[in-house]
Amino acid sequence: MTYAITQTCCSDATCVAVCPVNCIHPTPEEQAFGSTEMLYVDPATCIDCGACADACPVDAVVPVDSLSAAQKEYAGINAAYYADRAPEPVAGPVFHAWGAPSYPRSLPHDFAPIRVAVVGTGPAGMYAAEDLLLHTNAEVTLVDRLPVAGGLVRYGVAPDHPATKGAGEVFARFHAHPRVRMHLGVEVGKDVTAEELAAHHDAVIYAVGASADRRLGIPGEDLPGSIPATSFVSWYNAHPEVPPEAVGLSAERVVVTGNGNVALDVARILVTDPAALAGTDIAGHALAALRESGVREVVLLGRRGPEDTACTASELLALTHLPGVELMVDDQDPRTGAAIDGAAPGSAAALLRGLPRVTADWSQPPPAGRRIVFRFHSSPVEVLGRDGVEAVRVTGAAGEEEIPAGLFLRAIGYRGRPVPGLPFDETAGTVPHEGGRVTGMPGTYVVGWIKRGPSGGIGANRTCAAETVGTLLADAVAGALPSPAYPAKAFGRLARRRVRQVVDARGLAAIDRAERSRGAEHGRPRVKFDTLPALVAAARTHRLRSPR
Secondary structure (H helix, E strand, C coil): CCEEECCCCCCCCHHHHHCCCCCEECCCCCCCCCCCCCCEECCCCCCCCCHHHHHCCCCCEEEHHHCCHHHCHHHHHHHHHCCCCCCCCCCCCCCCCCCCCCCCCCCCCCCCCCEEEEECCCHHHHHHHHHHHHHCCCEEEEEECCCCCCCHHHHCCCCCCHHHHCHHHHHHCCCCCCCEEEEECCCECCCECHHHHHHCCCEEEECCCCCEECCCCCCCCCCCCEEEHHHHHHHHCCCCCCCHHHCCCCCCEEEEECCCHHHHHHHHHHHCCHHHHCCCCCCHHHHHHHHCCCCCEEEEECCCCHHHCCCCHHHHHHHHCCCCEEEEEECCCHHHHHHHHCCCCCCCHHHHCCCCEECCCCCCCCCCCEEEEEECCCCEEEEECCCCCCEEEECCCCCCEEEECCEEEECCCEECCCCCCCCCECCCCECCEECCEECCCCCEEECCHHHHCCCCCCCHHHHHHHHHHHHHHHHHHCCCCCCCCCCCCHHHHHHHHHCCCCECHHHHHHHHHHHHHHHHCCCCCCCCCCCHHHHHHHHHHHHHHCCC
């Protein structure tokens, strides 16, 4: 029996590091790493030791004999990766060769501890913090503008992907690390300046992500009911800055522009049976709205053809197994069918081959049941309506036509926001840098999407963080880091002066306990607090539990 890597693969390569027989590829040392949708187990080399499954932070590695019906295809997907590929060289007769230990991202053993602030507690920030804590004696200050940690793991991963959310549990073990100080609910650029943060630390790493949405620039884009998919994702994940009334689901048809993984996420949530979501950590208000929802049809618009679809094959494959939901392709453009029929095996486009193809009549209401329609070679040119969205005018092979809809979602990508006090590239939506070092600002670094743009999943941040931390440590050894102007505890006092309720590690643990307790009452993993006051109030309960 061998193992297979499945849909939830985060590509952080933890499994590669523990595999004794070099059977998981591409590895971080190989050119293909980061360009494939996931990692793959070679069935001819795997020895069924299970080390990869034990190490995987998102439970993506499963014995082939234990794959569920919806996962069976992954045995073939893993094997297909190696079908026309020369075997990778293996050091030694079978197992990896042992050698002298190497610590490429470390400081000399007699180097004085450095103080590093990490701004942002999502995957990028936590991989950087993990790297520092495991490889050096650095003291780490975690700062986040929200009073709860997690970033996109908490507020960006769909609730029906609990295994992916498991990465948050791995990061959480560092929240209470003895060399970590946590200051949540503190916004850099508002509560404290970038200059003040830098003056209290040897170095600062910004891991603030790309939280803005991209705009289309078409008429009607700002009508009520026309919203970015980022807001919709935050809405169903109980983000405290998106109120329950931000989304209405009374319409029968929803149009989504974009066909990447985020577009598939929002489409899936809109048509999934709410009963299947009742056991997840979806926001309570979102679950209630979905139970009363009138949505029966979601139309996914793709500007280009199926061969250029932006979603991964694994996410599309999961969509084909959605119970009670019909998937179909709008065959309005003859290029669509030709591209699907000629798609390369294993590609996302090839998965569309078995779907029915129809020429949709948008003048009619959606039929009974629930369905998702893929429409390629089609872009929105105007959102129509008086007091809200009533239709979307789109391009097509026969010219422009209107698709009646009551909700329009833009899923065309994320974009970074300027960080007060740091340079910013308006075109790329990133902070200019060299190897993670912010241009012209000694001691200041970036990691994650604010560094490289909104590309790559959770695991991509591990190698991204490794580069940034490596640059930082090289600067430390070279004596290029500015010395802090204040003692170690001074930043905590500054933060508490500026922010009335700063949440620390004990407060974060109290939020976690309270949310899990609320969830246990309803058979759910947790019920999130969805307002800032509620999060802060839950954090304060740790004081009541502390012994006198």
